[in-house]
Amino acid sequence: FPHSPLILLAPPAVQCSSIASSPTSFLLVRFFTGFSLATFVSTQFWMNSKFSAPVVGTANGVACGWGNLGGGAAQLIIPIGFGVIHDIGVVKFTAWRIAFFFFLPALFQDMPDGNFHGLKKSGEKARDKFSWVFYYGITNYRGWILALTYGYCFGVELAVDNIIAEYFYDRFNLNLSIAGIIAASFGLANLFSQPGGGILSDIVAKRFRIRGRLWNLWVVQTLGGGTLSGSIIVMIAFSVFAQAACGLTFGVVPFVSRRSLGVVFGMTGGGGNVGAVVTQLIFFRGSKYSKQTGITLMCIMIICCTLPLFLIYFPQWGGMFCGPSKKANATEEEYYLSEWKSNEKEKDFHLASLNGSRHGKVRMVVFFFCEVPLPLSHYSFSFKACTGARLGSWFDLGMVVGWDRLMVGLDQRRLELRWWV
Numbered sequence: 001f002p003h004s005p006l007i008l009l010a011p012p013a014v015q016c017s018s019i020a021s022s023p024t025s026f027l028l029v030r031f032f033t034g035f036s037l038a039t040f041v042s043t044q045f046w047m048n049s050k051f052s053a054p055v056v057g058t059a060n061g062v063a064c065g066w067g068n069l070g071g072g073a074a075q076l077i078i079p080i081g082f083g084v085i086h087d088i089g090v091v092k093f094t095a096w097r098i099a100f101f102f103f104l105p106a107l108f109q110d111m112p113d114g115n116f117h118g119l120k121k122s123g124e125k126a127r128d129k130f131s132w133v134f135y136y137g138i139t140n141y142r143g144w145i146l147a148l149t150y151g152y153c154f155g156v157e158l159a160v161d162n163i164i165a166e167y168f169y170d171r172f173n174l175n176l177s178i179a180g181i182i183a184a185s186f187g188l189a190n191l192f193s194q195p196g197g198g199i200l201s202d203i204v205a206k207r208f209r210i211r212g213r214l215w216n217l218w219v220v221q222t223l224g225g226g227t228l229s230g231s232i233i234v235m236i237a238f239s240v241f242a243q244a245a246c247g248l249t250f251g252v253v254p255f256v257s258r259r260s261l262g263v264v265f266g267m268t269g270g271g272g273n274v275g276a277v278v279t280q281l282i283f284f285r286g287s288k289y290s291k292q293t294g295i296t297l298m299c300i301m302i303i304c305c306t307l308p309l310f311l312i313y314f315p316q317w318g319g320m321f322c323g324p325s326k327k328a329n330a331t332e333e334e335y336y337l338s339e340w341k342s343n344e345k346e347k348d349f350h351l352a353s354l355n356g357s358r359h360g361k362v363r364m365v366v367f368f369f370c371e372v373p374l375p376l377s378h379y380s381f382s383f384k385a386c387t388g389a390r391l392g393s394w395f396d397l398g399m400v401v402g403w404d405r406l407m408v409g410l411d412q413r414r415l416e417l418r419w420w421v
Contacts, residue, residue, distance in 0.1 A: 006035060009036065010033060010035065013032035017097075041265045044063065044269070047060050053254070057199070057251025058199045060198055061194045061197050061247030061251070065190045065195045065247060068243075069187065069188065078100070128259070128349065133259060136257060143256050145309065145311060146252060146256070146312075147274075148271060148275075149306055150249050150269070151274055151275020153224065153245035155277075156224075156279055157243060158273075158276035161183070164182075164183040165182075167292075189236070189239050190243055193243035195247060197244035197245060200216055201247065201248045205251070209317050211319065214319065217248040217309060218309045218320065222303055222306050225303040225306070226303070250268075258353035279298060316335050336353045337350055
């Protein structure tokens with residue numbers, strides 16, 4: 001639901017750049033355009049709402065990778081638009097302003113079972129308290145570690161984008177147009193590198209689960225730091241590694257929290273922007289370091305800031321060096337239920353956090369069903385999962401009363417049982 005207003009806010013702000021006539025008006029335009037960057041977080045949350053655990057890394061990688069690719073596309077499309085407008089007789093001063101007026105909004109359904117706002121309004125999705133959502137988000141240390149590491153894959157990518165054309169121009173004596181084309185190739189690599197990172201995360205997770213996702217992220221991001229050196233080819237290789245690490249990061253983030261997932265996504269995305277600013281200020285501001293020295297020091301920073309991934313541990317899955325906890329209650333269900341209080345569980349607010357909690361297991365489903373003479377609303381059931389349930393819903397009894405693999409579905413005149421093998 002917040003995604004649409006953010007998208008609709010951006011085009012008017014961009015269009016206002018065509019009437020900016022002073023430094024103050026230009027800064028205001030840039031300020032309001034910046035709100036559009038929040039769509040990155042809502043998009044990642046949206047992807048997680050639409051796609052299941054076995055493919056969520058791929059979905060997030062494609063979404064964020066192709067989103068970043070849009071920046072490169074805009075650098076190609078807007079100049080073309082400017083050229084067309086100028087060729088028909090409009091002066092340059094006016095032509096570039098007109099080129100900012102074209103955009104194409106597109107609005108879609110929020111979630112597989114309906115629009116997010118509509119589901120809340122109808123009561124099918126519980127209204128959660130922001131204070132608790134925020135609390136459980138910021139107190140989960142895993143989110144902070146991922147924000148740090150993301151600051152030194154996506155954040156470094158942004159910092160390098162700012163200096164790379166100038167670096168090639170100065171170091172290799174290239175003309176500005178060639179340097180610009182090489183620098184633009186960094187952004188175009190998002191077409192395959194970030195989706196590739198997400199796909200790799202999902203593939204490895206089929207066998208090694210979250211431990212595989214963490215190891216992949218650490219290896220790829222560390223290799224990215226190790227490839228930062230002077231040559232053009234190696235710098236392009238760095239871009240691929242850094243962008244793949246972005247996709248791998250969002251193969252891990254969806255499993256940090258269910259209740260506070262939006263907050264964790266926001267922390268991680270914000271970490272990327274903070275990392276870009278910090279890197280730019282420390283290594284590439286002023287004349288303290290040469291570009292080459294700044295790049296070398298940034299390489300060391302990337303490797304160091306990736307090390308905290310070793311500290312991430314999930315009781316139900318383990319960490320990079322440790323297996324899952326042997327405690328009886330160290331399950332996925334208990335991990336996500338720990339974010340809810342007992343009075344909230346009594347109102348079944350926690351059920352949404354349990355959807356899709358099984359991490360990437362491949363199962364076969366066996367169906368049993370029987371017809372009944374009257375609508376099921378005329379019957380009573382002894383198990384808690386159906387208490388207050390609307391018809392047409394699915395419930396996993398293993399998450400409620402301890403039946404490990406049985407699932408029950410309610411239809412108007414049919415009782416279906418799903419057995420996960």
